[in-house]
Amino acid sequence: MAESEMQQGQEVVEARQRAHALVARNPQETVRALFESLPDLPATQRLRPSETGLIMVRGRIGGDGARFNLGEMPVARATMQIANGTVGVGYVIGRDHDHAELAALADAMVQDPAWRDVLEQHILVPLAEQQAAREALEARKAAATKVEFFTMVRNRGPK
């Protein structure tokens, strides 16, 4: 019983991580246009004023060793509550509070069975497709600059 609850908890966490990542890693204008295309949205309330702060970005020595502080990055933060009381949290790179509020709204909707499918179908799937297309385009540009070395067979003469 406890195990299945934990499993369910893990599924919710993964769904929230996916929804948040898709909103945060796509342009605000794209995300907003998709939300605006929905016929209906949950009523929302800001639980605290949205604000801009800093996150210290960390790296690892040698790429996979001990952590060190690389430098800071502005992040917008929002906390939104939807009508049934579910609270969503958004943290998005940059200083765009609207973007963070959309991330918080998605985070709240993905936790609410009444909204989860609408979010998935009309927001998350299109965002995932656009992101994949964008990444594939960049990766094709990179692949076109891959060096193809000419190899010569050196004949060492008859054995």
Next chain:
Amino acid sequence: MAYVSVKGGERAIDNAHRWLDEKRRGDPGVAEIEVAQIREQLSLAVDRVMAEGSCYDPELAALALKQARGDVTEAIFLLRAYRTTLPRFGMSQAVSTKDMAVQRRVSAAFKDIPGGQILGPTFDYTHRLINFDLADTGPDTKATLASKPLADQMPTIASVFAHEALLETPEADPADGSEPYDLTREPMAFPAGRDQRLQALARGDEGFLLSLAYASQRGWGNTHPLCGEIRMGNVVVEFQPEELGFPIEVGEITVTECQMISNFEGSAERPPQFTFGYGLVFGHNERKAMSMAIVDRALRHAEVGEAPAHAVQDEEFVLYHSDNVEASGFVQHLKLPHYVDFQAELQFIRRLRREWQAARAPGDGLSEAAE
């Protein structure tokens, strides 16, 4: 009795700043530059301002460049000043450069690095001839698209030789769970750990680090490095907010990473192997990442039993002088009024001259000099 001016100049200062604003705008007959144009078309200047401003925000860095009339060091200062106005939400998870969406990845040491040599958008192999076509509107060139995208993950140079232990393994996070040194919260202190050194170098002045790296290659140092790997591309930044209890992806940033390889001939405790110098910088900046990696390796002399004999191996010299906001402030404060200092020095020099002349005067100069 003399009058001493203690204040004043407000109107002159206001008018100087108005003229500065006019100068910034330049000829009003020429279209004003937009921040988005700077961000998109002067993106490497933007990257440098973000790296040394230690604040990843392309919009703000572009705006700072506009405000500073293209003075990169001034723009870096503006960005550093801005970051002090914001609260700190927390620390990110460490970015994973091995999962980078690679735009460029080359190894000068190992031709057959798995994944291949990916040149990316590089100035290398250009002829460095001025392109007069750009004087007008430039050509609308599109990048070539390969039929297949690059693999999602590029193997690192370290992973290639891992099974032979030919390359050193970087130290892991400290076992006591202590957090990395943070120069934005703690003052520079010595001896510095490698985490502290890398943070300082990551925001250090590119020109200073480049010159140190160059000097160390030419003999004022002890590094004979090969470029193991350079990679540039996007990495995902994850952050775990206090209120969530699990990490979330908050965005992507572009970074440049460099692994410099140097020989280590072994000691009583360690077999011979290659050692690494490491560079990691915000944005696309290979010159900076390579310089950082060379300087990082030079500063590790004690770990490999090298006798420090050069400036690049002296961490106090390097770290105290690598920050161009501090350096610029200290050098440039000399142009602010030092009237009282100079008045005191005038009196001092006049007295010394009287004494010097009196000591050389014929006859009884002693009583005069004693005044």
